[in-house]
Amino acid sequence: MIKLNDIYNLDLDNTITCGQIFRFTQEKDGSYTVILNDRVVNLKYENNTLLVDSNKLDDLENIIRNYLDLDRDYNKLLDNIKNKDKKIENLINNSIGLKMIKQEPLECIIEYIISQNNSVKNIANSLNLISEYYGDKVIFRNKVYYLFPKLDKLININEEEFRKCKVGFRDKYLVNIINAIYNKDLDIEKIKTMSSPDAINYLKSFKGIGMKVASCILLFSYQRFDVFPIDTWVKKFMKENYNIEGEENIRKYCLNTFNLYSGLAIQYMFNGMRNKN
DNA sequence: GGCCAGGAGAAAA
């Protein structure tokens, strides 16, 4: 267990449950257990202190600071969008402390391919099944967890086996894209050097990745805050508050209003709308 | 039993 002191403006609840990641559990003591790349981590935040426990302690502080994006000044970022209008200001004030989690690209790509036309619950179920069948087992606090499988395991899963993980019609997308990643046709590292528009087009050139999924991947694992996914919740917010409809109109409005911080604005919007219900 | 979930691709218009 390590202790990170003087952590301000962190809202663990919103950060973890706002639909960025799917494999976490809320514990009875209010803490959260999340499954990272190579370890299981329990997070508890109280009195501006973040308590971090894990089955693997090496480099833990750096990993968590990076994962939860703790060293970025969110107040400064949010000031750019907060003052646009009252509705946005309220949304942001309701979710102060929501951080953009830095996810592993490989896992993120698979997550959001599965997410298409799917519910958060089903997505989590599929990811858990894939991990149980093909990922490494970890014991943490006397409970069993399964890490998300690495590429050398994923490459051996065929469509039928993915179906057993309840991914439905997305089975062929997964197999194709995992193959593309394996043979570097889809180069996860190269994306880091690309402009956001180029990266979107690059990702979209693979079957199973459209505008929405490409945006989630870039926002959640490449920290491209100028990229933003438009989903049903965001559409609902825009319709109810500004009477703006249609994806292109929403895109225009966001780019004009929030510009480089559209991704942040959208994530706060998404969280606010989901929490209302 | 129809409708919806952090949609995308293919066919049809």
Place this chain on the structure above:
DNA sequence: TTTTCTCATGGC
């Protein structure tokens, strides 16, 4: 170019 249909699965 834009609209419509279909694709598994589970919750309601």
